[in-house]
Amino acid sequence: MxxxxxxxxxxxxxxxxxxxxxxxxxxxxxxxxxxxxxxxxxxxxxxxxxxxxxxxxxxxxxxxxxxxxxxxxxxxxxxxxxxxxxxxxxxxxxxxxxxxxxxxxxxxxxxxxxxxxxxxxxxxxxxxxxxxxxxxxxxxxxxxxxxxxxxxxxxxxxxxxxxxxxxxxxxxxxxxxxxxxxxxxxxxxxxxxxxxxxxxxxxxxxxxxxxxxxxxxxxxxxxxxxxxxxxxxxxxxxxxxxxxxxxxxxxxxxxxxxxxxxxxxxxxxxxxxxxxxxxxxRVEQPSLPQKGWKSYWIFGLLIFLGGLLALLFSLTTIILPYDELFLNTKKENLWNFNDRIMLFMAHDRMTLAGTMISGGIVYMNLAKNGIRRKLKWSKQVTDIAAIIGFLGIFLFIGYGYFDWLHLVFWITLLPFYIYGFYQTRNVQGTPTSTNLKNHRAWQMSLLGQFLFVLLGFSFVFGGIIISIYGVTSVFVPTDLLYICMSIDQLQSFNENLLSLIAHDRAGFGSALLSVGLLVLMIALWGYQQGNKWVWWTFFIGGLPAFITAIYVHFAIGYTTFIHLLPAYFAFIVYICGLIVSYSYLSKINPE
Known part of the structure; x- marks a missing residue:
């Protein structure tokens, strides 16, 4: 316990x-x-x-x-x-x-x-x-x-x-x-x-x-x-x-x-x-950096850049030429048929982009500040989340649509991950802490750690639920209310449209699950006094996901309170966790 x-x-x-x-x-x-x-x-x-x-x-x-x-x-x-x-x-x-x-x-x-x-x-x-x-x-x-x-x-x-x-x-x-x-x-x-x-x-x-x-x-x-x-x-x-x-x-x-x-x-x-x-x-630790950490860092960088590219697409074209080829129609026809379909897809793709950007930031910080210092827990966090992320590609075909760009991205990431995994296979370092007293900063940190653990569990649960919806019913009730159409109406317009939207949903669910595991395991294993980099990882790493997720809903007019309630709840937990954890994580000797 x-x-x-x-x-x-x-x-x-x-x-x-x-x-x-x-x-x-x-x-x-x-x-x-x-x-x-x-x-x-x-x-x-x-x-x-x-x-x-x-x-x-x-x-x-x-x-x-x-x-x-x-x-x-x-x-x-x-x-x-x-x-x-x-x-x-x-x-x-x-x-x-x-x-x-x-x-x-x-x-x-x-x-x-x-x-x-x-x-x-x-x-x-x-x-x-x-x-x-x-x-x-x-x-x-x-x-x-x-x-x-x-x-x-x-x-x-x-x-x-x-x-x-x-x-x-x-x-x-x-x-x-x-x-x-x-x-x-x-x-x-x-x-x-x-x-x-x-x-x-x-x-x-x-x-x-x-x-x-x-x-x-x-x-x-x-x-x-x-x-x-x-x-x-x-x-x-x-x-x-x-x-x-x-x-x-x-x-x-x-x-x-x-x-x-x-x-x-x-x-x-x-x-x-x-x-x-x-x-x-108080024991002198090995100072040489761990081999392979740079490969893990590049792995995170590529995810970060992939997220930026996905963000650009979500703000401009929304769907790509090969998506049009799969639908056998132009995006202008989708706009003319029901503009909310395109806005809903932009919503899915922007939230995916923000989650990828956040995940990339977290991966890079784990590589530089954890794996480089031979911390075993940092490697295990990276490995577990990355493997789950790689397996998520199979969710993309759960509804009949395989995205070749995702496959290219997957193949690009894999060599960097495998090389980093192999080079760091013998990492056994354990964390240290400057904490010596049961001071107020430590007492407050217990609440902060609890909040970030809760946040991580919430992301994991949300990622699983969204992934399940992505490969089954695709939409939640509020989605159909926003689109103002039934599933039968969508399918009657284009029989492949549902598969394309399901692919987006499953992709976002997989990414959210992976990032949720990152947040959860860092909160469980990396919460030592003086770990300033952990606080900054939570802070900077969380901003892209929250900003894109909340902004896009207001940008497209999808502001149903019950739909946004999980995001509001997660954001409040995130802010409170940052506030009560700051002194403990950011100061070596807090009062």
Missing amino acids: PDWSYHIIFKPMLTKLSPYTSREFIHRGMNAIASLPVGSHIINFLGREECSPLLEKQLDGVKYNNPVGLSGKIDPLLSGTKAFSHLGFGFIEIGPITMKPSLNAQLPIINREDKQIHFPCKHESIGLETTIDKLTTIKKKQPLFMRISGSKAEIFTMIQELDSYADGYIIESYDPSYVTLTSKPIYVVVPSNEKTETLVNLFHTFSGVIIDGDSFIEILNSVQRLKKIDSSKTILTSGGIHEPDQALQLLNAGADLVMLVDGYVFSGPGLTKRINEALLN
């Missing part, structure tokens, strides 16, 4: 429910999605939790993709752990695990004003047997730490039963005899205000310690004290992190791994991704 959906859609509703109900609703819903055959792909599409190899580390024989983990306190019933494994965590804590279930334990107390969760001493637990059953259903993607609680004999039994699933153990007892039970690392939990003398003894006995607490300052001080005692031992922290900056401070002070607790709830599920992007921003 990305932050834009969590904060804008779900959190306002969940705060009205009890903590237990809201937690289980979210976790079970996420788990249901993760359990689908394509569930992991859906989660990745919406949240894209990828991690750079530059953040990898190895501690006590265990490899981590990144140093950010999730505390078991967040999901004690393991109702969402299958989903959590796909959310980009470097490791996940399971538990606390007890021999017998303890489902009637006192529930956590949520303090929304201080943004803290106070967990009781006796945690909820589903018991050892049910925990093992759940672990067998999880497709392991990162190390799992088992946090076990109970008597000495029970801990001995649990370690034996869990050893095939565990990469390490977390215990709350200072008994040194546990280290003889397994070859895997054992970390002991200590409160953030523990005395230094106790910490010295624990360091000599266990693989490392976990500093557990609510106060960031106390945890930070404890990490600094521990680092002075023995810099070779592993230090983990649990709690105290609500912003990326706090995680970076703990890691800079000497913590090897950090676990999110209440910060995950109040700051949102995207906190993990934000921390990893901030960490990567």
